[in-house]
Amino acid sequence: MPITDQEPFAFRFRWVSDEGQETGFLGKRGSFDGQTIVLDDTSIPVAAVAELAIRKNIVTILVVTDEAEPSSILVSTSSAKRLKLAVDVARSSIWAEAHKDQLQKQRRSHVYRDQACPCCGATIILSDMPRTPQLYCQFCQSLVTLNQAEAPAGEAALKLCDECGMFSSPRQFTIAYFYFLVVVYGWSDRKVWCCPACMRGHAWKMLFGNVLFVLLVPLAVAQLLRSYGGSMAGPFAGLDTANLKARKGDLRGALRIYQKITDRVPYCAGVKYNVGLALLQQDRTEQAAETFRLSLDDCSNYAPAAETLMYCYEQLGQSEQLDELKLIWGVEDEQEEESEGSETPS
Numbered sequence: 001m002p003i004t005d006q007e008p009f010a011f012r013f014r015w016v017s018d019e020g021q022e023t024g025f026l027g028k029r030g031s032f033d034g035q036t037i038v039l040d041d042t043s044i045p046v047a048a049v050a051e052l053a054i055r056k057n058i059v060t061i062l063v064v065t066d067e068a069e070p071s072s073i074l075v076s077t078s079s080a081k082r083l084k085l086a087v088d089v090a091r092s093s094i095w096a097e098a099h100k101d102q103l104q105k106q107r108r109s110h111v112y113r114d115q116a117c118p119c120c121g122a123t124i125i126l127s128d129m130p131r132t133p134q135l136y137c138q139f140c141q142s143l144v145t146l147n148q149a150e151a152p153a154g155e156a157a158l159k160l161c162d163e164c165g166m167f168s169s170p171r172q173f174t175i176a177y178f179y180f181l182v183v184v185y186g187w188s189d190r191k192v193w194c195c196p197a198c199m200r201g202h203a204w205k206m207l208f209g210n211v212l213f214v215l216l217v218p219l220a221v222a223q224l225l226r227s228y229g230g231s232m233a234g235p236f237a238g239l240d241t242a243n244l245k246a247r248k249g250d251l252r253g254a255l256r257i258y259q260k261i262t263d264r265v266p267y268c269a270g271v272k273y274n275v276g277l278a279l280l281q282q283d284r285t286e287q288a289a290e291t292f293r294l295s296l297d298d299c300s301n302y303a304p305a306a307e308t309l310m311y312c313y314e315q316l317g318q319s320e321q322l323d324e325l326k327l328i329w330g331v332e333d334e335q336e337e338e339s340e341g342s343e344t345p346s
């Protein structure tokens with residue numbers, strides 16, 4: 001049993017509905033001791049946490065066990081960041097230990113390799129993966145260049161956008177509309193987590209939606225400025241514009257900018273991933289596959305590129321390459337395990 005020598009800590013939280021609204025008036029007590037997350041009278045073993053995502057103070061926990069259907073639990077807490085860090089460090093080390101045991105049973109202990117994420121400290125399993133200049137963390141979604149001297153400025157803030165799925169700099173934007181009906185008036189707002197390129201469309205809509213109602217126009221203008229002015233400077237300058245061009249089908253325009261970025265940044269699996277997506281959108285699957293392979297050359301454990309590359313191989317009917325990639329990513333092992341499990345007489 002792995003030991004997670006974390007300080008147990010307590011926090012206050014409130015349950016959140018699937019629509020993202022806090023429920024109940026009273027805060028509840030929660031705690032985490034490195035093994036179990038306790039939320040009021042609900043206990044969640046940390047190894048059963050398949051995913052834990054935070055957006056500001058909202059925590060979404062996906063719980064997967066053998067006994068029950070996967071379920072997601074939503075809470076809001078001011079300790080969201082601390083909880084995520086602690087849970088990710090704990091569950092990643094438990095998984096790494098389990099993986100080590102599995103390799104030992106297969107007499108393949110020698111291939112075991114891991115690395116701590118420089119951003120969140122989670123244990124990243126790298127067995128069977130070639131050593132590459134970049135490391136991807138599936139826990140905090142960071143994609144970083146391991147040699148600090150070669151790491152470009154602003155790299156750690158780049159992730160996949162919730163809305164468009166492209167490698168960009170997603171952050172929280174507020175979308176607000178003032179609505180006016182004959183008898184009812186008021187305003188509604190919602191928060192989205194997306195990249196500035198995605199926000200531009202929302203901000204323009206918000207501006208036109210609000211143009212008659214002076215009240216919210218300053219907010220719309222502020223979000224517009226953030227979505228334009230907030231675009232990246234430095235080595236990744238132009239990334240939002242290139243992503244927008246790619247999504248609008250202007251492949252040549254997008255590639256021109258992506259090329260400039262890849263000239264400036266020595267290793268950038270994420271930008272190459274975007275190039276692959278742009279090619280895939282134009283049904284240039286073979287070239288897309290080539291680009292996803294280049295992405296994996298920069299970062300061998302970059303899961304988004306590997307998943308899409310598997311899709312490309314499937315589309316292209318390249319089963320040999322597909323099997324090879326699945327082997328590295330342990331996709332086949334899982335299936336074998338499942339069938340082994342089902343064959344066991346009860």
Ligand SMILES: [Zn+2]
Nearest residue numbers: 117120137140
């Ligand atoms: Zn991390």
Ligand SMILES: [Zn+2]
Nearest residue numbers: 161164195198
């Ligand atoms: Zn986006």
